[in-house]
Amino acid sequence: MDLQIQKESNATAVTITGRLDAVTAPEYEKKFNELIAGAETCFVVDFDQLDYISSAGLRVLLATAKRLKVKGGQIRFANVKGAVKEVFDISGFGSIFQMDDSVEAALANLPA
Amino acid sequence: MITVEHLSKKFGDLVVLKDISIEIKKGEVIAIIGPSGTGKSTFLRCLNLLDRPSSGSISIDGVDILDAKADVPKVRQKMNMVFQSFNLFSHLSVLENLTIGPVKLRGMGTREVEQKAMHLLKLVGLAEKADNYPDELSGGQKQRVAIARCLAMDPEIILFDEPTSALDPTMVSEVLSVIRRLAKEGMTMAIVTHEMDFARDVSNRVLYMDEGRIYEEGTPRQIFENPRREKTRAFIDRIRSFNYRIGSPEYDLYAMNAEIEAFCEKQILPRKTRHNLLLLVEELLQIYNPYLSATLLDLTLAYSEKKETLELVCESTGEAINPLDPNLLPDELGLTIIDSLAQSIAYSRVNDKNRITVLMNKG
Numbered sequence A: 001m002d003l004q005i006q007k008e009s010n011a012t013a014v015t016i017t018g019r020l021d022a023v024t025a026p027e028y029e030k031k032f033n034e035l036i037a038g039a040e041t042c043f044v045v046d047f048d049q050l051d052y053i054s055s056a057g058l059r060v061l062l063a064t065a066k067r068l069k070v071k072g073g074q075i076r077f078a079n080v081k082g083a084v085k086e087v088f089d090i091s092g093f094g095s096i097f098q099m100d101d102s103v104e105a106a107l108a109n110l111p112a
Numbered sequence B: 001m002i003t004v005e006h007l008s009k010k011f012g013d014l015v016v017l018k019d020i021s022i023e024i025k026k027g028e029v030i031a032i033i034g035p036s037g038t039g040k041s042t043f044l045r046c047l048n049l050l051d052r053p054s055s056g057s058i059s060i061d062g063v064d065i066l067d068a069k070a071d072v073p074k075v076r077q078k079m080n081m082v083f084q085s086f087n088l089f090s091h092l093s094v095l096e097n098l099t100i101g102p103v104k105l106r107g108m109g110t111r112e113v114e115q116k117a118m119h120l121l122k123l124v125g126l127a128e129k130a131d132n133y134p135d136e137l138s139g140g141q142k143q144r145v146a147i148a149r150c151l152a153m154d155p156e157i158i159l160f161d162e163p164t165s166a167l168d169p170t171m172v173s174e175v176l177s178v179i180r181r182l183a184k185e186g187m188t189m190a191i192v193t194h195e196m197d198f199a200r201d202v203s204n205r206v207l208y209m210d211e212g213r214i215y216e217e218g219t220p221r222q223i224f225e226n227p228r229r230e231k232t233r234a235f236i237d238r239i240r241s242f243n244y245r246i247g248s249p250e251y252d253l254y255a256m257n258a259e260i261e262a263f264c265e266k267q268i269l270p271r272k273t274r275h276n277l278l279l280l281v282e283e284l285l286q287i288y289n290p291y292l293s294a295t296l297l298d299l300t301l302a303y304s305e306k307k308e309t310l311e312l313v314c315e316s317t318g319e320a321i322n323p324l325d326p327n328l329l330p331d332e333l334g335l336t337i338i339d340s341l342a343q344s345i346a347y348s349r350v351n352d353k354n355r356i357t358v359l360m361n362k363g
Helices: A023-039 A055-069 A082-091 A102-109 B039-047 B072-078 B092-104 B111-121 B139-152 B167-182 B198-204 B220-225 B230-239 B251-267 B271-291 B333-341
Strands: A001-005 A013-019 A042-046 A049-051 A074-078 A098-100 B001-010 B012-023 B029-033 B055-060 B078-081 B157-161 B188-192 B206-209 B213-216 B242-247 B299-303 B309-316 B342-352 B355-361
Touching: A013 A023, A013 A055, A023 A055, A042 A102, A049 A082, A049 B012, A049 B029, A049 B271, A055 A074, A055 A082, A055 B271, A055 B333, A074 A102, A074 B139, A082 B333, A098 A102, A098 B220, A098 B299, A102 B251, B012 B039, B012 B055, B012 B213, B029 B039, B029 B198, B039 B157, B039 B188, B055 B213, B072 B078, B072 B092, B078 B139, B092 B139, B139 B157, B139 B167, B167 B188, B167 B198, B198 B220, B206 B230, B213 B220, B213 B230, B220 B230, B230 B242, B242 B251, B251 B299, B271 B299, B271 B309, B271 B333, B271 B355, B333 B342
Parallel strands: A013 A042, A013 A049, A042 A074, A074 A098, B029 B188, B029 B206, B078 B157, B157 B188
Antiparallel strands: A001 A013, B001 B012, B001 B055, B206 B213, B242 B299, B299 B309, B309 B355, B342 B355
């Protein structure tokens, strides 16, 4: 699993690559918490390059989103598709998170 | 064509073949399967006298080849062999590998032999490699040259001793397709192979060897779908199933995934099925995780091509407990995913072990 961070004008775009599973979920959580601790408050997570997600991955997405909410932050998910979207739909996560078809759309839908 | 009666082979005190009797008719393709070390290769090597049988008889077209007066080199010309490790002559070009036998052993003219060799190389798709040397070829190419070299001697029967076992999986199909073609053209062949789908497709008869004997024989359908005898059944079940034991919470998920992927590859399961299987296994193991420091978990995947079903069985030691009981789970996420991927989930207690059986959805 790899996380690429890109600062945009109104948010931090995080591109996640590979798998978000029981092995890589702790690493995602650690890196994301570092970003939140670094006073970042608005995030777009790009799932375009993510091949696989399990419940372990869903849990850290939820935990980090909750942590962000406590700080008054916002998060949107972009390009959730294929097998990853199926897991989101099965688990009901598709209705919990704000989802967009592209990073650009997600950035546009975040407050300025 | 070949009649083997009461063949046995010992190496010192070690009895490798006991009382093998079989007839191979012209045009038959015999697949020889079985666990390693049960004498399959030794049987082939006895047929063409690379190993001398300890007792019994082998007749080819009525001629007893174990007779002291038998012309062994002539036998070997009728019956040629393709080896697991190719055994090409490394100092000769591909073309020379094919021509040396007919020229030196049959006294044929070089031009005629070269023409035939080029024709055979075309048949195996390697005409452009005629002037290359073996070390310039891939494993699959070497084996195809080995088959062409065999054909250059106009054999009546070809023995294949695990022709694809030394090959990278990506090269196996190119060699199998050449062998399939030979089968279609009516070549008599005996093939020791671990490629079960190939054995089933290409052969008329399957010999399952075990305990140094032909333990069971039958049509491919009989052997692969309805094996009668216990060890044959166990062997056929094993090749269609995958087993993995987990003894601690620190198991290597990715190492296990790699083995599961290899199993899926062998069963030619579609990509989506593989993905769902890996997800199902991970979710089950995550649910078992709290118990893994005190229990042994045996995971078995069994694929039935006939029913197109994939079944997972998790068997764990320890007190009677159903790990999938929702009351025992911290949240429902894992179980929700498992439910969506499964046709059925059942818990039972068998021989003091907890057993979860999951039948995966098709597609």
